[in-house]
Every structure is written in C-alpha cells, then in structure tokens.
Amino acid sequence: MAQELFLWDHPVSSYAQKVRIALREKKIPFKLETPRGIGNGDKAAVPSNFSEHNMRLEVPLLIDGDFKITDSTIILEYLEDKYPETPLLPRSPRERARARMIEEVCDSQYEALNWGVSEVTNFERAHGEQAAKLHEQANHQVKQIQAWLTEQLGDAEWFGGERFG
Ligand SMILES: N[C@@H](CCC(=O)N[C@@H](CS)C(=O)NCC(=O)O)C(=O)O
Known part of the structure; x- marks a missing residue:
C-alpha cells in the first residue's frame, strides 16, 4: 500500500494553504505538522527531519515516501500529475x-x-x-x-x- 503523504505546513503560510486546499479538493489523505522554529528565527529548534532535505528551510515541504518536494507551485503540479482523476487545472x-x-x-x-x-x-x-x-x-x-x-x-x-x- 502506498504511504500516506506528509506535509510540513504552517497555518498562516499562503503557500502551505495552497497545498492543503489542493490535497483536500483532490481528496488525497495526508498528515501535517508545523515545524518548530519556523518564522521565529530559532534555528536550533527546527527538526532535522524537516531541515535535512530542505535547503531553503521553507514550508510547504511535501513528503511522498522517499521523495521530498519544495515550492508550492511545483507541489501542486506534482499532485496534478500524480492524481489526475480530480483535476484542479482547466483542460485547454x-x-x-x-x-x-x-x-x-x-x-x-x-x-x-x-x-x-x-x-x-x-x-x-x-x-x-x-x-x-x-x-x-x-x-x-x-x-x-x-x-x-x-x-x-x-x-x-x-x-x-x-x-x-
Ligand atoms: N516559493 C515558495 C515560498 C515558500 C515560503 O516563502 N515559505 C515561507 C512561509 S510563507 C517560509 O517557510 N519561510 C521560512 C521562515 O519563515 O522561517 C513556495 O511557493 O512554496
């Protein structure tokens, strides 16, 4: 069985909001968490499983098994390619x-x-x-x-x- 998607998120990030909306509209199950230390400059608090594969230390970061994707626009394109059944982009x-x-x-x-x-x-x-x-x-x-x-x-x-x- 495919592993559930995981989103490193932040409630007030409009970029993370884009990804949450897309996942929910597409009815893709996912878990989410806000990394500690994001937005307050406390680098020591940032969890290593968030920072390890994310050189920008930014949310959103989507984890699909062993694949990690940054940038909300690229994440949305990935979701559109991988889950085309509920398209969010028009056809033409x-x-x-x-x-x-x-x-x-x-x-x-x-x-x-x-x-x-x-x-x-x-x-x-x-x-x-x-x-x-x-x-x-x-x-x-x-x-x-x-x-x-x-x-x-x-x-x-x-x-x-x-x-x-
Ligand atoms: N181009 C990126 C921008 C992402 C971005 O700027 N994220 C901000 C939050 S809105 C962030 O994580 N900043 C790091 C910080 O505040 O420590 C995207 O579309 O995902």
Whole structure:
C-alpha cells in the first residue's frame, strides 16, 4: 500500500494553504505538522527531519515516501500529475496557462504586498508618516492587482472557469 503523504505546513503560510486546499479538493489523505522554529528565527529548534532535505528551510515541504518536494507551485503540479482523476487545472492549454499566470501573480506580487502590510500593521516595522506612505502605496498596488484579477475572472464563477481550481 502506498504511504500516506506528509506535509510540513504552517497555518498562516499562503503557500502551505495552497497545498492543503489542493490535497483536500483532490481528496488525497495526508498528515501535517508545523515545524518548530519556523518564522521565529530559532534555528536550533527546527527538526532535522524537516531541515535535512530542505535547503531553503521553507514550508510547504511535501513528503511522498522517499521523495521530498519544495515550492508550492511545483507541489501542486506534482499532485496534478500524480492524481489526475480530480483535476484542479482547466483542460485547454490556453486556460491552463491563464490559471498559472494568476497563481504566479498571487504568489509573487499579491503575497508580497499582503506580507509587507502585515509587517507594518502587525510587527510595527514602520511608524507615523513612513507607515502611512507604505499603506498608501500598498493600497494603490492592491487595487491594481484586484482590478486585474476581476478582469481575469470575468463572468465566470471561478478563475478556472466552471469549476473550482
Ligand atoms: N516559493 C515558495 C515560498 C515558500 C515560503 O516563502 N515559505 C515561507 C512561509 S510563507 C517560509 O517557510 N519561510 C521560512 C521562515 O519563515 O522561517 C513556495 O511557493 O512554496
């Protein structure tokens, strides 16, 4: 019998969330754990069975038997290739490319903006006028991304068209 998948996870990582959503939508059983020491700089606390095969020390890390995969986009592609029965990408090459562009914009620009705002709001990395300037610029850029996403969605219910993906 195939071994159950294992996900090194973090509850607030949008990248790990992508993988959890894909696994659950595809109804693939898996176990998960958040590695100690991640996100707080306590390198000594990071478990060796997480760090050994993960030179970036990042979540998500998916373990499939003796195979370890990093990077949420690559993990999603692996899951799509290995479990094609419940596809999360549309069928046509054009729609697949469009879905990947949306994923890329969310992973890079949108996530960076959200995280930057969180650094100012939650971790108080900037104050007063400087914080206000950063918020103003972030609002401007978020509006641009949301306008682009709205255009991509069009009249469809999901970014993938008729189905969630
Ligand atoms: N490109 C990677 C990015 C993964 C990433 O940035 N993970 C962050 C959490 S959101 C991380 O593990 N950072 C290590 C740390 O905070 O110690 C992906 O798509 O999986």
